[in-house]
Structures are given as structure tokens and as C-alpha cells.
Amino acid sequence: VETTLATGKAEREAAAVMAKRSLKRGSTLGADKNYDTAGFVKAMRAQGITPHVAQKTHGAIDGRTTRHAGYGVSLRVRKRIEEIFGWAKTVAGLRKTCFIGLAKVKAQTTFTLAAYNLTRMATIFGWRLNTV
Structure with missing residues (x-):
């Protein structure tokens, strides 16, 4: 996980940092439409990572990526990842954090x-035992 200040492009910058740290050449990276920008797609391809991001109408993702069956699979799997953020917001209280300062919110x-x-x-x- 990476926690940043909200700048409008901080999500893409954090994703690039995490991809460089965690993914190897030949991997795929699934993300939503916010990541379908020329800069992000180019940066991922330069690292040898295939960006499986949701396609905008006039976005940077083209037929090289979308023609493969794995692209459709990635879009379906991405919905499971969103469930984690939903849990973090509803159950764990990340919708509105109680802390001030990047270090505390990051923790x-x-x-x-x-x-x-x-x-x-x-x-x-x-x-876990499901005894009720």
C-alpha cells in the first residue's frame, strides 16, 4: 500500500512506484479509467508491464492491449480489488480518517x-469458526 497527498495525479505516481517495487517484466497491472493516460501507459510499457486499465473513449490504451483475452479477465478481477477498498472504508473507518498528517494516515x-x-x-x- 502507498499513501500520498491528494494532488490529482498522486494515484498514478504511487502506482508507478509500487509497480517498480513489486512487479517484474511481463506482468500486468489492472486499474480504473483514471490510469488511462499517455504518461502512465508509456511508463508501464517502458518497465515491461502491460497496463490493463479500463479504457476511456479517447484514452492511451489501444488494440495492442484490449485484443487479448487476459484484458477482459483483468477487468473482471479488478472488481474484487475494489471490494478491499470498500471494506477499508466501511468496516475499518478509512472513509474519514481520524488522524491529521501523512505519517499518521499512512500508519x-x-x-x-x-x-x-x-x-x-x-x-x-x-x-474463523462461523458459530453464531
Whole structure:
């Protein structure tokens, strides 16, 4: 996770930093329409990462990407990722943070998503008992 100040293009800049840190050449990166800009698509392609971003009407994503079956799969899987942010906003209180300052909000975000990972692991490995 990456937490930044809201600048209008901070999401794309954070995504580029995380992609450089985490993804290897040949990977794909799924994202929403906000990422369909010439600069972001060019930066991802320069790193050898295929940007599977939702296509705008006159965006930077062209037939080189959209013609592959994997592009459609990525768009469907992206909806599952959005569920994580929905959980973080509703259950974990990230819709309106209680903290002031980037360092404190970053700590809350990291803690929240670590808690989400533990919750998912509990479900996957059967640690949670569904006794009501």
C-alpha cells in the first residue's frame, strides 16, 4: 500500500512506484479509467508491464492491449480489488480518517490493510469458526 497527498495525479505516481517495487517484466497491472493516460501507459510499457486499465473513449490504451483475452479477465478481477477498498472504508473507518498528517494516515492505512489480510487468511485457512 502507498499513501500520498491528494494532488490529482498522486494515484498514478504511487502506482508507478509500487509497480517498480513489486512487479517484474511481463506482468500486468489492472486499474480504473483514471490510469488511462499517455504518461502512465508509456511508463508501464517502458518497465515491461502491460497496463490493463479500463479504457476511456479517447484514452492511451489501444488494440495492442484490449485484443487479448487476459484484458477482459483483468477487468473482471479488478472488481474484487475494489471490494478491499470498500471494506477499508466501511468496516475499518478509512472513509474519514481520524488522524491529521501523512505519517499518521499512512500508519492507519497500513494497519487497516494488514488487518484485512489477517481477516482473509482466517477465512482461507479456516481459522474463523462461523458459530453464531
